[in-house]
Amino acid sequence: MSQTKPRRALSEAVAVHDQVYDALRLALITGKIAPGRGVSLRSLAAELGVSPMPVRDAVRRLSAERALTINPANKRLSVPSLTSERLAQLQKARLWIEPELAALAAVKASPILIQTLERIDEALGIGVQTGDVDQYMAANHAFHFTLYEAAGADVLLSIAGGLWLQIGPFMRVVFGRLGTAGLGADFHVEALAGLRAGNTETVRNAMAADILQGMDGMREAVLSDEAKPPPLAPKRRYKKPTKA
Template sequence: MATRPEPDGDGESGATLRAAVYSELRHRLITGRIAPDVPISTRGLAQQLGVSQMPVRDALSRLAAEGAVAIRSKRRITVPPPTPARLEEIMRARLLLEPEAAAQALPYLDGSTIEALRAADAALDAALARDDLHGYMESNWRFHFLIYRGRPQSLLANIIETLWMQFGPLMRTVYGRVGTAHLTDQHHRAIDAIARRSEPALRAAIAADIADGMALIGGLDKAA
């Protein structure tokens, strides 16, 4: 987001600023840029974003209501630490929702979308090659939501993104412990399914991609 300070009041500019801060923190969670069980500083975030602490506090309160962060006190705000059971619950919810979201979006995915997906997947492959965890998670998020948000005003995409707010920080921990070297790229299968307009193949590719992530959860305790 822009780092230019803006009014923090209740007017239109204040509401716009609060929405921008919330959107930025939401994206940082989704892409694993906020680590679990590490204290979150409202002052530090405000300085990074070039705003006062008030819109940051507002955003964190909203994220806490959505289950993405835990506010114990003004000085103790964190992303809850991961557990295998919690990760499995999130991944199973993804497995239920994301193949359906992809299937619903398929009629809206055209040639330009396929090219954007290929670019996102190439960036993902490059991140894996250089062991760039943040680059991998950013490109992976972009790939999936190019598909899910292909359908205009997709309710499922909004629900899935909320799941990813909890998925991102937790999977950052998993990838950090067990590595990304053994991740299988199922994205080529998804792109091929979209190009062939095959709903069953697209559902299968998305499900396989999520299943690969679920398989890594089994290595969490071993790598701890």
């Protein structure tokens, strides 16, 4: 299992627990790890081909960011379930902080930033047309966060990052049932127009509309999921005894 790799220098090499973090983060966002599923340190470690130690570090970080849930009784890990309650709270938070970040970024937007965002939005459009969900999601993330990073507000930025991490699993549910079809209006072009014109409020409103539209799609998907029976029936042979 544990092939002896040559140890890399600490200063330049990315730490293994950071790689594991990125891998798990990606797996959560893209829905490779289904919501509600239980995970364990050793199973993740075996799956990723690393020792449990860096997984432990990455998982602690993710659970602090609420991307993973720890059962307080079990101390067992699981991916948070997708409830409309959670989604509503995440929407509320996103609807405030992300337009705020966009407005801050609009004030100090450079031509280079606008050009970068234009290129990203082109890639996003291609992803929509070709139905490439992965490309769409990556480009969408890139569009939002290269804009937000320009705000130069790292405290707020990290909050927004945490929200996206929690929303990731919801996104996959939407695309799992719709694909990239029916995405509605592209508010990114509106935001870009606002950036070029230097109109802060236009940017703010465009991003708010973009978020609102996306979250609406997720809500529909979640609501129709909640109506259905539990996603996977764990074939129980006997009921849990009433043992206290």
